[in-house]
Amino acid sequence: MAKTLLTLRVNGERQTVAAEPHHTLLEVLREDLGLTGTKHGCELGECGACTVLVDGVPVLSCLTLPSEIGDAEVTTVEGLAKGPELHPLQTAFAEEAAAQCGYCTPGMLLSAKSLLDRTTAPTREEMAEAIAGNLCRCTGYTAIYEAIDKAAERMRETERMGGTQPAAVRS
Amino acid sequence: MSEFSVVGKRLPKVNVWGHLTGTARYADDIQLPRMLYGRLLRSPHAHARIKRIDASRALAHDGVVAVCTGADMPERMGIMPSTQDEYALAVDKVRYIGDPVAAVAAVDEDTAYDALSLIDVEYEPLEPILTIEEALTREDVRIHEDSGRPANVFKDVHLEFGDVEGGFQTAHKVYDNWYFFEGTTHAPMETHSAVASYDGDGKLTLWTSTQVPHYLHRELEKVLGIPRSRIRVIATPNGGGFGGKSDPFSHEFAACLLSMRTKRPVKFTLDREEVFYAHRGRHPVLMHLRTGVSADGDITAVHFQSYLDGGAYASYGIATTYYTGALMTVTYKLPAYKFDGVRVYTNKPACGPKRGHGTTQPRFAFECQLDQIAEDLGLDPIAYRERILQPANSRTVNGLRITSMGLGQCLEEVKRSTRFPEKHGQLPRGKGIGVAGSAYISGAGLPIYWNEMPHSGASVKVDRGGGVTVYCGTSEIGQGSDNVLAVVAAEQLGVLTEDVHVVSGDTSLAPVDLGSYSSRVTFMAGNAVRQAAGRLRTLVVEAAAAKLGVPADRIALAQRRVYDLADPAKGMTFAEAAVLAESKNGTLVSVGSYKPPKDISGDYKGSGVGPTAAYSYQAAVAEVSVDLETGIVTVERITEAHDCGRALNPPAVEGQIEGAAYMGYGEAIAEEQVFRGGLHKKPSLLEYKLPTSMDTPEMKAIIVETIDPEGPFGAKEAGEGPLNPVIPAIANAVYDAIGVRFDETPITPAKVLDALQKNRSRVGPEGLSSQRDPKAAMRRLHATTDAREKKKVMS
Numbered sequence: 001m002a003k004t005l006l007t008l009r010v011n012g013e014r015q016t017v018a019a020e021p022h023h024t025l026l027e028v029l030r031e032d033l034g035l036t037g038t039k040h041g042c043e044l045g046e047c048g049a050c051t052v053l054v055d056g057v058p059v060l061s062c063l064t065l066p067s068e069i070g071d072a073e074v075t076t077v078e079g080l081a082k083g084p085e086l087h088p089l090q091t092a093f094a095e096e097a098a099a100q101c102g103y104c105t106p107g108m109l110l111s112a113k114s115l116l117d118r119t120t121a122p123t124r125e126e127m128a129e130a131i132a133g134n135l136c137r138c139t140g141y142t143a144i145y146e147a148i149d150k151a152a153e154r155m156r157e158t159e160r161m162g163g164t165q166p167a168a169v170r171s
Numbered sequence: 172m173s174e175f176s177v178v179g180k181r182l183p184k185v186n187v188w189g190h191l192t193g194t195a196r197y198a199d200d201i202q203l204p205r206m207l208y209g210r211l212l213r214s215p216h217a218h219a220r221i222k223r224i225d226a227s228r229a230l231a232h233d234g235v236v237a238v239c240t241g242a243d244m245p246e247r248m249g250i251m252p253s254t255q256d257e258y259a260l261a262v263d264k265v266r267y268i269g270d271p272v273a274a275v276a277a278v279d280e281d282t283a284y285d286a287l288s289l290i291d292v293e294y295e296p297l298e299p300i301l302t303i304e305e306a307l308t309r310e311d312v313r314i315h316e317d318s319g320r321p322a323n324v325f326k327d328v329h330l331e332f333g334d335v336e337g338g339f340q341t342a343h344k345v346y347d348n349w350y351f352f353e354g355t356t357h358a359p360m361e362t363h364s365a366v367a368s369y370d371g372d373g374k375l376t377l378w379t380s381t382q383v384p385h386y387l388h389r390e391l392e393k394v395l396g397i398p399r400s401r402i403r404v405i406a407t408p409n410g411g412g413f414g415g416k417s418d419p420f421s422h423e424f425a426a427c428l429l430s431m432r433t434k435r436p437v438k439f440t441l442d443r444e445e446v447f448y449a450h451r452g453r454h455p456v457l458m459h460l461r462t463g464v465s466a467d468g469d470i471t472a473v474h475f476q477s478y479l480d481g482g483a484y485a486s487y488g489i490a491t492t493y494y495t496g497a498l499m500t501v502t503y504k505l506p507a508y509k510f511d512g513v514r515v516y517t518n519k520p521a522c523g524p525k526r527g528h529g530t531t532q533p534r535f536a537f538e539c540q541l542d543q544i545a546e547d548l549g550l551d552p553i554a555y556r557e558r559i560l561q562p563a564n565s566r567t568v569n570g571l572r573i574t575s576m577g578l579g580q581c582l583e584e585v586k587r588s589t590r591f592p593e594k595h596g597q598l599p600r601g602k603g604i605g606v607a608g609s610a611y612i613s614g615a616g617l618p619i620y621w622n623e624m625p626h627s628g629a630s631v632k633v634d635r636g637g638g639v640t641v642y643c644g645t646s647e648i649g650q651g652s653d654n655v656l657a658v659v660a661a662e663q664l665g666v667l668t669e670d671v672h673v674v675s676g677d678t679s680l681a682p683v684d685l686g687s688y689s690s691r692v693t694f695m696a697g698n699a700v701r702q703a704a705g706r707l708r709t710l711v712v713e714a715a716a717a718k719l720g721v722p723a724d725r726i727a728l729a730q731r732r733v734y735d736l737a738d739p740a741k742g743m744t745f746a747e748a749a750v751l752a753e754s755k756n757g758t759l760v761s762v763g764s765y766k767p768p769k770d771i772s773g774d775y776k777g778s779g780v781g782p783t784a785a786y787s788y789q790a791a792v793a794e795v796s797v798d799l800e801t802g803i804v805t806v807e808r809i810t811e812a813h814d815c816g817r818a819l820n821p822p823a824v825e826g827q828i829e830g831a832a833y834m835g836y837g838e839a840i841a842e843e844q845v846f847r848g849g850l851h852k853k854p855s856l857l858e859y860k861l862p863t864s865m866d867t868p869e870m871k872a873i874i875v876e877t878i879d880p881e882g883p884f885g886a887k888e889a890g891e892g893p894l895n896p897v898i899p900a901i902a903n904a905v906y907d908a909i910g911v912r913f914d915e916t917p918i919t920p921a922k923v924l925d926a927l928q929k930n931r932s933r934v935g936p937e938g939l940s941s942q943r944d945p946k947a948a949m950r951r952l953h954a955t956t957d958a959r960e961k962k963k964v965m966s
C-alpha cells in the first residue's frame with residue numbers, strides 16, 4: 001500500500017510523516033515518529049500498554065487510526081516531562097517503586113495523568129477505575145496507587161503554593 | 172543510625188528513569204538500518220508428522236527475502252543439556268498446536284505475515300495425547316519415539332529418606348489426599364522479541380528479551396554452528412519475565428539464521444497469542460499427599476507423589492520434577508520422607524519454570540493439608556505451624572542445609588498484623604481467613620550444565636571522576652537486578668547509586684552470570700559484585716590512609732567521601748581517593764565471583780535440585796468473602812511477611828512481595844492455561860483472566876530480616892518465594908468461609924456454586940484413573956472439531 005502524508009500534533013509539536021494509511025496510531029508513533037516509549041502488549045485493545053492521551057483523554061493507540069484524531073493533541077510518555085522538569089507522577093513512580101519492568105508504565109502514567117488532571121484528590125476507587133484498563137503483571141498495583149497518591153499530594157501542594165512545583169528528588 | 176549509607180535506604184532504582192520517560196530500550200524498540208521483519212509459521216496440529224515443506228511460493232512473493240525451515244537447523248537443542256529434545260524449527264514432527272515449523276523474513280511485518288500462508292506444509296495427523304493419564308498409559312502413541320522411557324513418560328524420580336514405613340506405623344493418624352494444581356502462564360506484558368544482526372566481520376549480535384543470555388549463547392553456538400566467540404547476546408530489559416523467557420526460543424534462532432543468510436538485521440516480535448503457545452509456564456500437577464501425624468500433631472512421615480503434565484518438550488522439566496519434591500522438607504520438621512515424581516509429555520505447549528518453579532504446586536497441597544490437620548487437632552493453624560517449624564542452622568531429612576530461617580517470625584508478623592486468632596473460625600458464614608507458610612531458594616545450588624566455574628562473575632571499574640561501572644551477565648527483567656548490583660557496589664565504595672553505571676546481560680562485555688532464574692541474582696551476583704567492589708575498596712582505603720597518615724582500619728567510605736573515622740572532617744572526596752589509588756596501583760578494575768558452597772546437599776542421585784546457599788521464608792494470610800448466591804470469591808486482603816535476609820532496597824522487596832501475591836492471587840482464583848483438543852481455550856489477555864486493578868486485593872507487605880550469614884550484606888531472595896503461600900492461604904480462607912476444601916485450583920465461581928448446591932465438603936481430584944478409555948482423547952478432538960464445523964455451517 002502506498003504511504004500517505006499525515007499530520008499529527010504530538011507532545012506540543014506538529015509532525016508530518018509518510019505512513020501506511022492502515023497503520024494504527026501506535027504504529028505511526030513507534031515506527032514513523034520514533035516515539036518508542038509507547039508500548040504494546042496485545043494490539044487488540046486488551047492490555048492498555050499502548051495508552052496515550054488524545055486531548056487529555058486516555059485512548060488505546062493500537063485501536064486508533066491517526067485519521068480519526070485529526071488535529072487533536074496527542075500526549076505520549078515522552079511528552080510528560082516539561083523540559084528538564086519531570087511530571088510529579090514520574091518522580092512519585094520512581095520513589096514508590098511503581099515501575100518494575102516498566103513495560104506497562106508509559107500507559108499507566110498517562111491514565112494516571114488524565115485522572116489527576118480531573119482531580120488532585122482521587123480516592124483509591126477512582127484510582128483503581130482510572131487504571132482498570134492498564135494491566136500490570138509486576139506490581140500488584142499497590143505501589144502504583146501509592147505513587148498516584150504521592151503525586152496528587154504534591155500537585156495539591158503546588159496548587160496551594162500558586163503553581164511552582166516542588167523540586168524533583170532526582171539529583 | 173544504620174551502619175549503611177545505601178543498603179536498606181528507600182532509594183529509587185538506578186534504571187527507573189528510562190522506564191518513566193520512555194527511553195528504556197526494549198528489544199522491539201530497536202530499529203536498525205535495512206532491518207527485515209520475521210514471522211513464524213506454526214503448526215495447526217497438536218501431533219503430526221511433517222511429510223513435506225515447500226516454501227517456494229513464499230520465496231517468490233514480493234518483499235520476501237528469505238525463508239528457513241527445520242531442515243536448516245537440524246541440531247537438537249533445549250535448555251537442559253541432558254534432555255535436549257527440541258529443534259529451533261520442527262524437524263519431522265510437530266508436537267503441539269503452535270509448534271514453529273518455518274520462518275520468513277520480509278521487508279515489513281505485513282508481508283512476512285502474508286507470506287506464511289504461501290508456505291505449503293503437508294502433515295500426517297497423529298493422535299494427540301492430552302492428559303496425564305493418557306500419557307502414562309498409551310504405549311501405542313509416542314510423542315517422542317526415542318525418549319527411552321515407557322509410553323510418554325519424560326522422567327520419573329524416586330527418593331526416600333528416613334524410616335518412612337516406621338513413621339507411618341507410629342502415626343496416630345494418616346492424612347491421605349489428592350490435589351490438582353492447574354497450569355498457568357506468565358503473561359509478561361512485553362511479548363518476546365529479538366533482533367539479530369550478522370555483520371560484515373562475521374560476527375553475530377542478538378538483542379533479545381531473555382532471562383538467560385549465557386545459556387542462550389551456548390545454544391546458539393550449537394544450533395547455528397558458529398563459534399561462541401563470534402556471537403554476542405545482549406539481554407535487553409525484559410518487560411517482565413517470571414520464568415517465561417528462560418528457554419532458548421525458535422524466533423531467536425530464526426532471527427539469527429535469517430540474518431546470517433540475508434546479511435541484514437532481522438527482527439521477530441511475537442504477538443500475544445503466540446506467547447500463550449510459547450508458554451513454558453506452570454505445570455499442571457496432580458498430587459497425592461500422605462502425611463502421618465502423632466497425637467499432638469508432630470509429623471511422623473510424608474509420602475508425596477506428583478504427576479506433572481509437561482507438554483510437548485523437556486524445557487526445565489527434570490528440575491521441575493525434582494522441585495515438586497525437594498522443598499517439602501525445609502519448612503516443618505519431617506523425620507521421614509518419600510517422594511515419587513513423574514513428568515509426562517503431552518501434545519500441548521511445553522511447561523517450564525514459572526515463579527516458584529515446581530514448588531508452588533506441592534506447597535499448595537501441603538499447606539492445605541496442614542490446615543486440615545490443625546483443625547482436627549483443635550489448634551489455631553498458625554500456632555500449629557509454629558509448633559512444628561524446622562529449626563534454623565539445621566539439616567533436613569533429605570540433606571538440605573538450612574541456615575537463616577525466618578518462617579517463625581513471618582508467621583508472628585502476619586498473625587499480629589491481621590489479628591488472625593481472633594478471626595479464624597469465628598467469622599460469619601461467607602467470610603473467612605486462612606494462612607500458609609512457604610520457602611524458596613536463593614539461587615539453584617548447581618548450574619544447568621556441569622562445571623566447576625563460578626555461577627556469577629562481575630567486574631567493577633572506578634574511573635578518575637569517581638564514577639563506578641559494574642559489569643555482570645545478569646538479565647534485568649524488572650525484578651530490579653541492576654539496582655541490586657548498584658546498591659552493593661555503592662555501599663562497598665561509599666558512593667551513591669546514581670554514581671554507578673550497570674552493564675548487564677551482555678555476553679561480550681560482562682563476565683558470565685548464569686541468568687535471572689531461580690531467584691539467584693541478589694544472592695549470587697550480589698556476592699560477586701560485593702567481592703569485586705571490596706577489592707577496589709581496599710585499594711582506595713590504603714591510598715587514602717597513606718595520604719591522611721592514619722591506619723587503614725580508621726578509614727570510612729560514605730556519601731562520596733573517604734575520611735578518618737576518628738576525625739570525620741579529615742578526608743577527601745571519593746574521586747580524589749580513587750586518583751591516589753590509581754596512581755599507586757594502576758587501573759582500578761577488579762573482579763569478583765561467587766559459587767555456592769559444596770556442603771549444602773546430601774549425596775545421592777537427584778540431590779542437585781533443592782540445595783541453595785540460603786532459603787527465603789514467607790507466610791501469608793488471606794481474608795476472603797464468598798458470595799453464596801454467585802459463588803464469587805472476593806479476596807479482600809492479603810497480608811504477607813517475607814524473610815529476605817536483609818532488604819537491600821525495601822521498596823523493591825515490598826514490590827516483589829506485592830507482585831508475587833498478586834500473581835498467586837490470579838492463579839488461585841481465575842487463571843488457567845487450558846486446552847480443547849490441543850487448542851488453547853483462552854489465548855488472549857481478555858479471556859485468560861489476569862487480575863486487573865479492580866480485582867486485585869488490598870495487599871500488605873511486611874519485611875522480615877534474618878541477616879543471612881552468607882548473603883551480600885545478609886540478603887536473600889525476594890522474587891519468587893512470596894508467591895507460594897498465597898494460593899493455599901486463599902484456599903484455606905475459602906474453607907474458613909464456607910466449609911468447602913478446595914483441593915484444586917483455580918477456585919472459580921462455578922466450582923464454588925456447584926459445591927454449595929450439592930452440599931459438598933470438598934472439591935478436588937479423586938486420584939489417578941488408570942481405567943480411562945484410551946481413545947477418549949481422539950473422540951473428544953473429533954467432537955470439538957465437528958462442533959466447530961457445525962457452528963460455522965449454521966452461522
Ligand code: FES
Pocket residue numbers: 039040041042043044045046047048049050051060061062063
Ligand atoms: S497494545 Fe494492548 S491495548 Fe493496545
Ligand code: FES
Pocket residue numbers: 098099100101102103104105135136137138139360410411649
Ligand atoms: S511494571 Fe511490569 S508490567 Fe507493570
